[in-house]
Every structure is written in C-alpha cells, then in structure tokens.
Amino acid sequence: MEDKYLSVTALTKYIKKKFDVDEHLQGIYIRGEISNYKHHSRGHMYLTIKDENASIRAVMFQHQNIKLQFRPENGMKVLINGSVSVFEASGQYQLYINDMQPDGIGALHLAFEQLKIKLTDEGIFEERNKKKLPKFPKKIAVLTSPTGAAIRDILTTLERRYPIVDVLIFPILVQGKYAKDSIVRAIQTVNNRTDIDLIIMGRGGGSIEELWPFNEELVARAIFDSNIPIISAVGHETDFSISDFTADRRAATPTAAAELAVPSIADLIQYQEQLNRMLTNYMHQLYKTKFNSWHNVKESYFFKFPHRYIEEKEQALDTIIDRFQTNLTKIRQHKKDQVAHIDKQLSYFKPTKIIDRKKESVLQLEREMTNYLKTILSNKKRDFSNKLESLELLNPTSTMLRGYSILYDKNKEMVTNITNVSVGDELQAHVSNGVIVSIIKEVKES
Structure with a gap:
C-alpha cells in the first residue's frame, strides 16, 4: 500500500518533465507588461509578465539578458520569446525568457532614450561642462x-x-x-x-x-x-x-x-588686409594730429620768447616762497601756543602733585576710619555691658544664693508641680553650693 504514495519531489519532477516535453510550451511568443522587476546582483533578471486577466513569473539569465540593448522597467510593454517549465524548489511554473524586445518601439531607440535621460540627469550634457574650441x-x-x-x-x-x-x-x-x-x-x-x-x-x-x-x-x-x-x-x-x-x-x-x-585662411587674409588699411589710416591720422600739436607748440609764446617765460616763472616762484614763509611763521606760532597750553595742563597733572593730593585723601580716610572704629567699639562695649547685666538677672545661681533651690526627680526631670511626685519618691534639691537628697513623706496642695 505504501508504494502508491509519491513524494513531493517525485511529483514535481513528473510535472516538470510534462512541461519540458510539451512542444507547445517551448519556443513560445508572449506579449505582456513587466511588473515586480528585479535585476539580481549576480546578473539574472526576475520579473512578472502580466496582462489584464493573468500573470506569470519569469526569469532571464545573465548569459541571455546581457545581449539586451535596452533596460527593462516596470510597466513596459514587451514581446518575449521563451519556454515554460517548473522551478522544482518551489513547485511553481514560470517563464524562461530567451529574448525580449520592447513592444511598439525598437530596442535601440528605447536604449537611446533611456541613456539620454540618464546622462541628462547626471548633468553631462549641460553647457557649463562644454570646453571652448581653440580659435x-x-x-x-x-x-x-x-x-x-x-x-x-x-x-x-x-x-x-x-x-x-x-x-x-x-x-x-x-x-x-x-x-x-x-x-x-x-x-x-x-x-x-x-x-x-x-x-x-x-x-x-x-x-x-x-x-x-x-x-x-x-x-x-x-x-x-x-x-x-x-x-x-x-x-x-x-x-x-x-x-x-x-x-x-x-x-x-x-x-x-x-x-x-x-x-578660413581667406577670411583671415581679408581681415588682415582690413586691419592694415585701418592701421594705415590710423597712422596718417596720428601723424596729422602730432604734426598739428608740434606746429602749435612751435608757434607758442614759450618758443618765441623763452626768456620772458622763465622770468615769469621766477617771479611766480618768489611769490610762492613768500607765501610759504608767511604760512610757516603762522604755523610755528600756532604750535608754540599749543605747547604752552599743553604744558599748563600738564602742570596740574604732574605726578608729584597728584601723589600729594592722593596722600592727603588717604590721611583723611584714615582719620575718618579711626573715628568710625572708635564709635563702633564704644557702642559694642555698651551693648555688651547691657547684655551682661541681663544675663546676671537670669542666672539661676544668683537666684539660689537668695535661698532658692531646683528640684529634680529620680529621672533627672525638673519638678514644677506636686502632681509630678508621690510620697516615698526620692528628690534632689540643687542649691548654690551642692545637692540635697531627700524622701517625700507628705504632699500638700496649697
């Protein structure tokens, strides 16, 4: 009876063999949409191919997907060639993809657009990265x-x-x-x-x-x-x-x-000729300008009467020297006045005078402090004598000297009321020069 039971492995192998020998499941062509796409680190691609009503798990191994010209993405419509078989480890059937193409657009066109978007996002096409061409x-x-x-x-x-x-x-x-x-x-x-x-x-x-x-x-x-x-x-x-x-x-x-x-060498030659003409015109204009300047100078008063020009400059120099000496005298006097004013101010701030004023201030403060301390000491002595007299009045010993005593019971507690003692109790009477021990024979209420 036990022979009629199959193991899970045996059943799965049997189903896999049925799939593998079925020619209708080999070399099939499927149109669908990619979902759950994952490109494994080992290079294999795992995905799900679906339409409106069904879906099938699929795998495309690295040695086959390396030939793809585009990058699969979720939601992409694709045309697939492959076969259907069973993955024994999970007991699930899946599609093994041999080739895959985009549905509706060529693989190369799709790869072109995907790479263009990728490099655009990286900024590789930006104008700021372009180098200038040499002239x-x-x-x-x-x-x-x-x-x-x-x-x-x-x-x-x-x-x-x-x-x-x-x-x-x-x-x-x-x-x-x-x-x-x-x-x-x-x-x-x-x-x-x-x-x-x-x-x-x-x-x-x-x-x-x-x-x-x-x-x-x-x-x-x-x-x-x-x-x-x-x-x-x-x-x-x-x-x-x-x-x-x-x-x-x-x-x-x-x-x-x-x-x-x-x-263009022709354009350069033409440009050079244009520059030559411009330079020639500029030189002619410059020569004309300089010649006119030279002629004006030659006809000027200075060239015709140089000795008079020198005499005028000599006279102007004398005027400047006189003005300079006058200003120099005024400046000297002003500086002398400033020095005198500063010296007068400094006399008040001489260190010896400042020290004398400070010494006098210190002596005055010492006298005031001495008087203040004497006043405080006198007040403290008077307060001390008053407090000492008050303490003498409150001193129990002084009271005892007038014939009074303080009673304590056997528990060393002060007796202040007859209700605290009984006949036969031992009492201690503290007087000024000692202690008297006695036994209570009678208690009377006054």
Whole structure:
C-alpha cells in the first residue's frame, strides 16, 4: 500500500518533465507588461509578465539578458520569446525568457532614450561642462575610419580653409561590437599627448545599428572625461547621437565639423588686409594730429620768447616762497601756543602733585576710619555691658544664693508641680553650693 504514495519531489519532477516535453510550451511568443522587476546582483533578471486577466513569473539569465540593448522597467510593454517549465524548489511554473524586445518601439531607440535621460540627469550634457574650441589650432586629431568618405571630406575642408594646421589621423572602427572600445582607446590615446589642440570624431551616415557605437555609454563618458575639446560629427544632418550631445560642439556633417574646427585662411587674409588699411589710416591720422600739436607748440609764446617765460616763472616762484614763509611763521606760532597750553595742563597733572593730593585723601580716610572704629567699639562695649547685666538677672545661681533651690526627680526631670511626685519618691534639691537628697513623706496642695 505504501508504494502508491509519491513524494513531493517525485511529483514535481513528473510535472516538470510534462512541461519540458510539451512542444507547445517551448519556443513560445508572449506579449505582456513587466511588473515586480528585479535585476539580481549576480546578473539574472526576475520579473512578472502580466496582462489584464493573468500573470506569470519569469526569469532571464545573465548569459541571455546581457545581449539586451535596452533596460527593462516596470510597466513596459514587451514581446518575449521563451519556454515554460517548473522551478522544482518551489513547485511553481514560470517563464524562461530567451529574448525580449520592447513592444511598439525598437530596442535601440528605447536604449537611446533611456541613456539620454540618464546622462541628462547626471548633468553631462549641460553647457557649463562644454570646453571652448581653440580659435587657431596648431594640431588636430581626426578619429574616424581611414577608408570612409568622412575622412576625405574632413581633410579636403581643412586643406582648403586652413592649410597651415597639422592633422593626425587616428583610425577607429566606426561600427560593429568592437567599435566602442576602439573609439574609447583612441580618445584616451590622444589625451595622453600634449601637442593636440582639438579632436574631430565621427563618421558618415547609416542606420541606427551602424551608428550605434556612438550611442554607447562608455563612449559618452570617454568624451566627457576628455581634457581636449571634441567636435562630434556622426551621420547626416538629421542624425543625432549620444556623442553629439556629450561633445563640446556638434557638427551636422564631417565637412561642417572641419569648418567649425578651423578659421578660413581667406577670411583671415581679408581681415588682415582690413586691419592694415585701418592701421594705415590710423597712422596718417596720428601723424596729422602730432604734426598739428608740434606746429602749435612751435608757434607758442614759450618758443618765441623763452626768456620772458622763465622770468615769469621766477617771479611766480618768489611769490610762492613768500607765501610759504608767511604760512610757516603762522604755523610755528600756532604750535608754540599749543605747547604752552599743553604744558599748563600738564602742570596740574604732574605726578608729584597728584601723589600729594592722593596722600592727603588717604590721611583723611584714615582719620575718618579711626573715628568710625572708635564709635563702633564704644557702642559694642555698651551693648555688651547691657547684655551682661541681663544675663546676671537670669542666672539661676544668683537666684539660689537668695535661698532658692531646683528640684529634680529620680529621672533627672525638673519638678514644677506636686502632681509630678508621690510620697516615698526620692528628690534632689540643687542649691548654690551642692545637692540635697531627700524622701517625700507628705504632699500638700496649697
């Protein structure tokens, strides 16, 4: 009879085997909404897939979710490919996810928007973090494919606009799974040099998959950490990448990037010619102004009659000297008056006079204190004599000398009333010079 009972483990294994061999539960496609999403520290994803009427627990292991181009979130609608089986430890069936895509929007577009929001929240795209481009760069590093159309456009534009600039080409992979590492290494290599003034980074147009290396977070952070300004030129004018938002300047095309990087030599020559004309006009105007000034000086009274000019200055000097001597005499007299006034004040505050006045004050205080102490002592003596006389009147010994005594019973308590004693009690009568012990024979009430 015992053989008909199954263990829980055996039953669970049997049910799991039924699930695993059912071809309808393998390679199934499900549309649903994510909830209870958790990305475990070991890399596995645990979630619940639900619709309006039901839900199922699901798991996507790390070796499969590492290929996802987007980050799952609660509430996201997804398209899933996977299989259904039983998790023996809990006896619950669950969905094992092999692949997952956003429902209604491509995975790459979703990943792009998610990364854009993340880096925006960190402040990486803020204008205050952008570095200024050099006006006249001496050496430019170009990071692109050495065989694409982008490098030809950049070199042609640089040669036409600013042929004196040095250009270093750093070949990178611009698409494929290894491209992001190639871009990051190139940025770091350029930053290890001290002779590079500017970086141009980019490629020609393509699909979002082909442009994706420039949307990688690793590349964006390398651009942000660069100490050298970077111009990003990825794709065509309508294409925007995460690198465009992160770079110090964004160019619509590689050609536009080269135009941003350097000034036009023709414009510089024209500007120089304009400066030369301005300088020539300025020098002519300056010469004319100085010549007129010189002519005015030459025709001035000083040049025609220098000896009279000197005589006038001599006379003016005499006037100044006289005024100075008069003022000096007044100042001296004023200072003498001040010294006399101060000396008069100081005579009152001479230390010897101050000491004499203080000594007199001290002697006066000593006399007053002596009189005060004598008065207090006399009052205290009088008070003491009065209190002594009062004490003499209250002294029991004095009363005893007049024939009085004080009675105490056997308990050493004073007898003040006949009700406190009885016939036969022993009493002690204290008199002035001793104690009398007696026995009560009779008690009479007066």
